Amino acid sequence: MGEHLHDYTLTPRTDEEKQKVMRRLKRIEGQVRGIQKMIEEDRYCVDILVQISAIQSALKNVGYSVTERHMKHCVSDAIAKGEGDDSIEELMAVLKQFSK
Amino acid sequence: MGEHLHDYTLTPRTDEEKQKVMRRLKRIEGQVRGIQKMIEEDRYCVDILVQISAIQSALKNVGYSVTERHMKHCVSDAIAKGEGDDSIEELMAVLKQFSK
């Protein structure tokens, strides 16, 4: 249904994997709320920019760990089945968007 | 007290300005929660990466609008008072961090 090769991961994430990513995403959610508070309190622009750049960096790290897992599972499985090229091209397309 | 030149903006944000940024930050907060849901539902890695990159892009836009306002108010005022260089160097330091 989706525009990508799959809708769900073929190798489901373990509970431990999920918890690790969830903790990072909860922390990022808290940082976004922190910036809302800074805006309301008229905090100094430069301090707000520093916080935004901290979130960017945290999100990038989540992105890297999702990418690494994707290569170790989905892409590797596709390669093993001789369907690597589609999977690699799909990943490249998203990496290009990601590093914009 | 802060490590930066000021703790608060010298020209307070208008209510309209605040509301505009707040709307964007609320939306970003919702997008971060959306990714949490995707992780829990074992959604496909590439779809998660696409969402992360959408948030990166939305955050960057908030960063640009904060930067532009900062230049038009804080930096411009500092330049008018003959104290532009400190203000410009402070901004450059954060821009370098921001585009990492």
Place this chain on the structure above:
Amino acid sequence: MGEHLHDYTLTPRTDEEKQKVMRRLKRIEGQVRGIQKMIEEDRYCVDILVQISAIQSALKNVGYSVTERHMKHCVSDAIAKGEGDDSIEELMAVLKQFSK
């Protein structure tokens, strides 16, 4: 000798592949010389920044095509031999550096 898994590509680039990348790199070299000329002629800073950002973008595209080829050959071969993880981790390390 190198700090990486190999010193040379395991699947040598074809002449056509080499020529395609070389053409792009020659063009980038010309763009870098173009900026040198702009500096000497005291051209407007913003025009210089536009040119720098054009080179960044061209270099990124070369990087993407090298990455894609690397995944389709070196990483795929490593996965087929059951040595995928080292190869993927090596690639992730350079992608993190690349998108800084």
Place this chain on the structure above:
Amino acid sequence: MGEHLHDYTLTPRTDEEKQKVMRRLKRIEGQVRGIQKMIEEDRYCVDILVQISAIQSALKNVGYSVTERHMKHCVSDAIAKGEGDDSIEELMAVLKQFSK
């Protein structure tokens, strides 16, 4: 004639400034040629990516120093003359392109 506010810097670069930037651009030009050699010698993709990312980083630094000078001279002068907003908006447009 150009699409930007000016064709030339209003405060010409000193010889020392020019030499400093030129040295960095000559070094970048050499790095681009180094990558051409690596391609011809079929060097390992990951080593090529590391070199590309070194050039990206060197170019970014040239970009930052051009931006900082632009703010300290052109933008500051425009602000002093009460024409800051156009100059700031022009700079923001190029910064957005730059950090893509």
